[in-house]
Amino acid sequence: MERKSVELGVGVFLLIGLACLGYVSFHLGDINLWNRSNYEIHARFSDVAGLKQKATVTMAGVQIGQVKNIGLKDGQAWITFSIDKNVQLEEDSIASIKTMGLIGDKYVSISPGGSDEYIKPGGILRETQPPLDIENLLGRFVFGGMEKGQTDKP
Secondary structure, three states, rough: OHHHHHHEEEEHHHHHHHHHHHHHHHHHHOOOOOOOOEEEEEEEEEEOOOOOOOOOEEEEEEEEEEEEEEEOOOOOOEEEEEEEOOOEEEEEEEEEEEEEOOOEEEEEEOOOOOOOOEEEOOOEEEEEEEOOHHHHHHHHHHHOOOOOOOOOOO
């Protein structure tokens, strides 16, 4: 009798451990089994410079979604965002690609607009700003503002 209660206790403990492991795996892996009420919008950028899928989309420093897909269309980067349904974006909102820290990951920051019209699911966010080109900026600083191919000789 005692042996069966020990085996039952070990079995219950094992099941609880497996359930916890599964939860942590899905949570840390950012796997979305149940659609958490998101909608998609699109934006066109001239350059995305290292932005990756599943990058964070923020507004006022709060995560409101993530980058779902990045593709090329008509020579420009076409990005699909998955945005939380509780967040409504005005038509004149501005999407900017920013960097976390000096050499950190890229993310998208959305500045709210003032329009009374909102972007519908599947709509396009028209106002975008590409990321700051740090290599170009450092090159200008190091070489004193000279463009590529220029020399300081007359």
